Amino acid sequence: MTQSAIMQAPPLEGEPEVLLTEKAAQVVLEAFTDEKVDPSQAYLRIGAHPGGCSGYMFDMDYGEADQVTGEDTVFVRHGVNIVVNSQCLNDILGSVEIDYQTGSMMERGFKFRRLINGALCGCGESFAPIKPPK
Numbered sequence: 001m002t003q004s005a006i007m008q009a010p011p012l013e014g015e016p017e018v019l020l021t022e023k024a025a026q027v028v029l030e031a032f033t034d035e036k037v038d039p040s041q042a043y044l045r046i047g048a049h050p051g052g053c054s055g056y057m058f059d060m061d062y063g064e065a066d067q068v069t070g071e072d073t074v075f076v077r078h079g080v081n082i083v084v085n086s087q088c089l090n091d092i093l094g095s096v097e098i099d100y101q102t103g104s105m106m107e108r109g110f111k112f113r114r115l116i117n118g119a120l121c122g123c124g125e126s127f128a129p130i131k132p133p134k
Contacts, residue, residue, distance in 0.1 A: 016095045024100040025078030041065045043081040052126020058112045092129040
C-alpha cells in the first residue's frame with residue numbers, strides 16, 4: 001500500500017472510548033431481538049485481530065454479560081452494552097465510532113471510524129495500532 005492511500009484521523013482528547021451511532025444501536029438491538037437475546041444481559045464486544053494491509057482489522061461479536069471480565073471496559077450507548085478489552089482499547093484501537101450504513105450491497109453494514117491519530121488504510125478495512133508493537 002502506498003503512503004498516499006493511508007489516511008490520518010483527527011486527534012481526540014481524553015481517554016479512548018467506543019461510540020455507537022443511533023442507527024448502529026438500532027441494528028444491534030434488532031439483532032438481539034431476532035436472536036431472542038435480552039439486551040440488558042448481552043453486550044457487543046469490539047476488538048481487533050492482526051490482518052489487512054495496515055496491520056489490524058476490527059472485530060465485532062456479541063455475548064452474555066457474565067462473560068465480561070475485570071480486564072474489560074464497558075460503555076453503554078443508546079441502550080447497547082459495549083465491551084472492549086482495556087489493553088486493546090488503549091494500545092490498538094484508540095477511540096472509535098461505529099455506524100451502520102445502508103445503500104448498495106457493497107456499502108451496507110457496520111463501519112468503523114477512528115477518532116484518534118492512527119493510520120487507516122484507504123479502503124477503511126484495516127488500521128495501524130495506536131502504540132507500536134513491543
